[in-house]
Amino acid sequence: MKRPFQPSKIVRARRHGFRARMATVAGRNIINKRRAQGRKRLSA
Numbered sequence: 001m002k003r004p005f006q007p008s009k010i011v012r013a014r015r016h017g018f019r020a021r022m023a024t025v026a027g028r029n030i031i032n033k034r035r036a037q038g039r040k041r042l043s044a
Contacts (some may be wrong), residue, residue, distance in 0.1 A: 009024075012044050016044035018031070018042060018043040020043075021043050034038050035042060
């Protein structure tokens with residue numbers, strides 16, 4: 001049985017990347033919240 005986490009940079013970027021976040025209203029809200037908090041990294 002494979003373990004749950006099989007790292008892939010491409011899948012990570014597509015699912016949690018900046019462009020994926022900006023594609024939806026909820027995602028844009030997340031980016032804005034993280035900007036307001038002063039996060040160094042906004043997305044994956």
